[in-house]
Amino acid sequence: RKEVEQDPGPFNVPEGATVAFNCTYSNSASQSFFWYRQDCRKEPKLLMSVYSSGNEDGRFTAQLNRASQYISLLIRDSKLSDSATYLCVVNRVTGGGNKLTFGTGTQLKVEL
Amino acid sequence: SQTIHQWPATLVQPVGSPLSLECTVEGTSNPNLYWYRQAAGRGLQLLFYSVGIGQISSEVPQNLSASRPQDRQFILSSKKLLLSDSGFYLCAWSLTGTGGTEAFFGQGTRLTVV
Numbered sequence: 001r002k003e004v005e006q007d008p009g010p011f012n013v014p015e016g017a018t019v020a021f022n023c024t025y026s027n028s029a030s031q032s033f034f035w036y037r038q039d040c041r042k043e044p045k046l047l048m049s050v051y052s053s054g055n056e057d058g059r060f061t062a063q064l065n066r067a068s069q070y071i072s073l074l075i076r077d078s079k080l081s082d083s084a085t086y087l088c089v090v091n092r093v094t095g096g097g098n099k100l101t102f103g104t105g106t107q108l109k110v111e112l
Numbered sequence: 113s114q115t116i117h118q119w120p121a122t123l124v125q126p127v128g129s130p131l132s133l134e135c136t137v138e139g140t141s142n143p144n145l146y147w148y149r150q151a152a153g154r155g156l157q158l159l160f161y162s163v164g165i166g167q168i169s170s171e172v173p174q175n176l177s178a179s180r181p182q183d184r185q186f187i188l189s190s191k192k193l194l195l196s197d198s199g200f201y202l203c204a205w206s207l208t209g210t211g212g213t214e215a216f217f218g219q220g221t222r223l224t225v226v
Binding site: 042044046105 | 206
């Protein structure tokens with residue numbers, strides 16, 4: 001089983017739609033969680049961290065369920081500029097230091 | 113502020129040739145450093161990570177090696193490239209600590225082995 005799993009999509013949604021992405025992780029010792037955004041042929045960039053209490057940043061809401069080992073990202077009022085690949089990231093401290101593992105990403109296409 | 117430099121941006125190399133990609137970080141000390149590879153249309157695969165000078169953890173057996181000769185320098189190498197080594201190579205850094213820190217990426221090197 002992969003350490004981090006995401007639905008690859010693509011999700012094709014109309015502008016203004018609400019879309020949700022899910023991610024599961026296999027190692028219960030994982031300590032911190034993030035969502036990254038990657039535009040085509042570019043490096044990933046941090047979108048937001050994910051906290052157990054849930055957190056919101058404008059149109060974006062992230063949730064963490066440690067019991068189910070599940071992370072979600074909700075995007076409201078989708079914009080054309082939201083089209084990108086969204087990567088779920090799990091961080092775990094090992095003997096070798098912080099190990100950041102990325103999911104394969106979920107592709108979002110927002111259309112007119 | 114912290115910055116990460118990775119070069120070159122693109123590289124075309126023949127099969128069997130050596131490889132050396134360099135990454136440096138400025139504005140922080142003792143960072144965790146990472147090398148990832150992304151094949152076309154695929155996710156990021158963690159190749160190596162390092163918590164300090166000379167300390168390298170390898171994630172998957174492969175045709176590549178990594179070294180950290182200085183605190184803020186991370187090098188990815190190969191003695192003989194394979195066609196399957198083609199991909200988008202990304203260096204990243206994060207703060208050390210208890211795992212609550214995100215990673216920051218360089219702009220990546222797009223390697224094509226021909």
